[in-house]
Amino acid sequence: xxxxxxxxLSDTMEEGVISTWVKKVGDKVxxxxxxxxxxxxxxxxxxxxxxxxxxxKQTVSEGDTVPIGEVIGYIGDSPEAVPEESGGTDAPAAxxxxxxPAAxxxxxxxxAEPAPAAPTGDGSAPADRPRTSPLARRLAKEYGLxxxxxxxxxxxxxxxxxxxxxxxxxxxxxxxxxxxxSSAPSAxxxxxxxxxxxxxxxxxxxxxxxxxxVIARRLTESKQTVPHFYLRRTIDAEALKAFRGQINExxxxxxxxxxxxxLIVKACATALKLHPEVNTSWIDDTLVQxxxxxxxxxxxxxxxxxxxxxxxxxxxxxxxxSTRTRELAGKARDNKLKPQEMSGGTFSVSNLGMFGVDxxxxxxNPPEAAILAVGxxxxxxxxxxxEVAVRNxxxxxxxxxxxxxxxxxxxxxxxxxxxxxxxxxRIIL
Amino acid sequence: xxxxxxxxxLRDTLRAEMVRDENVLVIGEEIGVFEGxxxxxxxxxxxxxxxxxxxxxxxxxxxxxxxxxxxxxxxRPVVELMTINFSLIAIDQIxxxxxxxxxxxxxxxxVPMVIRTPGGGGQQLGATHSQNIELFYSFIPGLKVMAPxxxxxxxxxxxxxxxxxxxxxxxxxxxxxxxxxxxxxxYAEPVNDNVATIGRASVTRxxxxxTLIGYSRMAMVATQVAEKLAEEDIxxxxxxxxxxxxxxxxxxxxxxxxxxxxxxxxxxxxxxGIGAEIAASIQEGAFDYLDAPVRRVxxxxxxxxxxxxLETAALPSVESISTAIKETLSAVxxxxx
Numbered sequence: 001x002x003x004x005x006x007x008x009l010s011d012t013m014e015e016g017v018i019s020t021w022v023k024k025v026g027d028k029v030x031x032x033x034x035x036x037x038x039x040x041x042x043x044x045x046x047x048x049x050x051x052x053x054x055x056x057k058q059t060v061s062e063g064d065t066v067p068i069g070e071v072i073g074y075i076g077d078s079p080e081a082v083p084e085e086s087g088g089t090d091a092p093a094a095x096x097x098x099x100x101p102a103a104x105x106x107x108x109x110x111x112a113e114p115a116p117a118a119p120t121g122d123g124s125a126p127a128d129r130p131r132t133s134p135l136a137r138r139l140a141k142e143y144g145l146x147x148x149x150x151x152x153x154x155x156x157x158x159x160x161x162x163x164x165x166x167x168x169x170x171x172x173x174x175x176x177x178x179x180x181x182s183s184a185p186s187a188x189x190x191x192x193x194x195x196x197x198x199x200x201x202x203x204x205x206x207x208x209x210x211x212x213x214v215i216a217r218r219l220t221e222s223k224q225t226v227p228h229f230y231l232r233r234t235i236d237a238e239a240l241k242a243f244r245g246q247i248n249e250x251x252x253x254x255x256x257x258x259x260x261x262x263l264i265v266k267a268c269a270t271a272l273k274l275h276p277e278v279n280t281s282w283i284d285d286t287l288v289q290x291x292x293x294x295x296x297x298x299x300x301x302x303x304x305x306x307x308x309x310x311x312x313x314x315x316x317x318x319x320x321x322s323t324r325t326r327e328l329a330g331k332a333r334d335n336k337l338k339p340q341e342m343s344g345g346t347f348s349v350s351n352l353g354m355f356g357v358d359x360x361x362x363x364x365n366p367p368e369a370a371i372l373a374v375g376x377x378x379x380x381x382x383x384x385x386x387e388v389a390v391r392n393x394x395x396x397x398x399x400x401x402x403x404x405x406x407x408x409x410x411x412x413x414x415x416x417x418x419x420x421x422x423x424x425x426r427i428i429l
Numbered sequence: 430x431x432x433x434x435x436x437x438x439l440r441d442t443l444r445a446e447m448v449r450d451e452n453v454l455v456i457g458e459e460i461g462v463f464e465g466x467x468x469x470x471x472x473x474x475x476x477x478x479x480x481x482x483x484x485x486x487x488x489x490x491x492x493x494x495x496x497x498x499x500x501x502x503x504x505r506p507v508v509e510l511m512t513i514n515f516s517l518i519a520i521d522q523i524x525x526x527x528x529x530x531x532x533x534x535x536x537x538x539x540v541p542m543v544i545r546t547p548g549g550g551g552q553q554l555g556a557t558h559s560q561n562i563e564l565f566y567s568f569i570p571g572l573k574v575m576a577p578x579x580x581x582x583x584x585x586x587x588x589x590x591x592x593x594x595x596x597x598x599x600x601x602x603x604x605x606x607x608x609x610x611x612x613x614x615x616y617a618e619p620v621n622d623n624v625a626t627i628g629r630a631s632v633t634r635x636x637x638x639x640t641l642i643g644y645s646r647m648a649m650v651a652t653q654v655a656e657k658l659a660e661e662d663i664x665x666x667x668x669x670x671x672x673x674x675x676x677x678x679x680x681x682x683x684x685x686x687x688x689x690x691x692x693x694x695x696x697x698x699x700x701x702g703i704g705a706e707i708a709a710s711i712q713e714g715a716f717d718y719l720d721a722p723v724r725r726v727x728x729x730x731x732x733x734x735x736x737x738x739l740e741t742a743a744l745p746s747v748e749s750i751s752t753a754i755k756e757t758l759s760a761v762x763x764x765x766x
Contacts (some may be wrong), residue, residue, distance in 0.1 A: 133761070135689050138717040154721070155760050161689060161720045162762035 522763030528571030579649035636666035682714030699727035
């Protein structure tokens, strides 16, 4: 039993009208016999049978219009043969498929037309090995998705890249517990299944490895594609320390306590307003200027590194920054950060001072152009006005994407940042 | 930059190389007194005389063989075969002599010759004069096959071909001779650094949705397709192969890795054609990046008809290539107009 499809009879034809059925149901048909006359956008053309048999069914009546590729009838071995409706091979997929399955089936059939001798790969796909594109398989593996659970939207239900990306995003949105480190909204979600009692080890391993995979992929991408350069500067933190003490005294009754990190985050935002050329991204050979200043704060949680973003950091007050940072860090620890709370960052701050780290070089969080690495505050002997004095100092290191920001521009930014932190009143001006 | 035809780029570059190196000579049918069937050798007989501009009898095997011998003895002959179809008469000289001598005789002598010849249908020249059989030569180790698609490349690649020490089949195209394009101001100067690197394909237009691969006339058509589809918001990356042997697989494989889909357009026949090699190379190099099967758009599997409507229908067109691209993109879930 084989299907007769509406053929493409001209380059511009999209649909055809069954003008006359030359063969009637039950007629014997030989290859080369004219089966049907079809009216295209250009002319009425005869359409011949490709094989011998009997015309057992006409599924489209004379005068009706159908698109290219649609079944118009069946040829069987005997006049009594009964056609399996809508094709034996892919029936379920064809019915469940999303909006335009018919159109896409056709394109596949047409695709095979120029090479009649080429195998068309029409065999039905076994359930455990669905029809997929190689790219979709690779991406599913990268994202840790089970490809057998994904519905394909390509020809004959083929799973294509778009399906994997949609599944990854759905997974992300469906569970705001999904931990992720990425600030890119399209970042894949960890497809976590709730661990069952007898499967704890396996489930947990998958979950952790997905988070790590995202971290690994994003940071590898950053280090491999972003030309980093590093600028170091140590600031005198005496004034900053005094300023913090003064503010926290004022805020004592409110319960809000400003940390050094809050002050640094706010100072970064203030400096970014003065140096908008650092508040940029290099994306696809284009320099993108961000008009909002959104500073991300790196937070270490059990699952890995996450960077919640303080949107419009430049407009927020110190108390707001403090409160919001605490709230986001708490959510991060509970794996409750929403994707939008980790996206849209234009700059990041990473602080390892609490671990006693003197200074370090941070990896840029793309597509941001820079990240500030903050070390511990230390008492150091320094020369002040010709005398050796003991001062509190903090080491700052700025990692910069050289595609977006040149050395002198980065240095000017860091200079402004240092000056603000050394005259901390400017943080809030 | 000035804008000239592909024909003029070839003519002026050929002349410049003859001025630069007295060992360069041209040989072929009707190239002297008649100044070439397609006027590529215009003015050369007058300027360089009959010792360096050799009109020959209609005897391709003879004059290609003579050029092989001349090349072995240190001259740099540039043979003109009136069309690639006539190379069939000289195919033994090309494949069994020009391509083999260097390797077969232990490198005692190289064969620094160029065979310039146009392919191309679409001129109503009938089945025997409209073939694109560059595949025959692209198949042969020992030969280089170049196929420029623009005047600038015609110039820089012909210069490279003449200066190269191996036999080069230099594929021109009847449909390209009158096409125009920018060339460097000094393209016709004898002292000239505009020498193409042999064996490099080129991304002639960047895009993100799909890679369209072609060479010679089809590279020009591919650009037209990309421009047309850009109006429908389809972003086509065009790769011009430029060199059929050696074949620069890396360039088109990298492009397909970026776009996830490919269509190849070729003026030759589909079955066993150049596109088959490209498609095989894509699946070898970019299998895990393919989101749809690689498509080929080629000439109909018939000897070229003479009648104009049939000839037009037999050749790939902007429309048929655009259709293949849209079908491929709809199969990967991209919106197409």
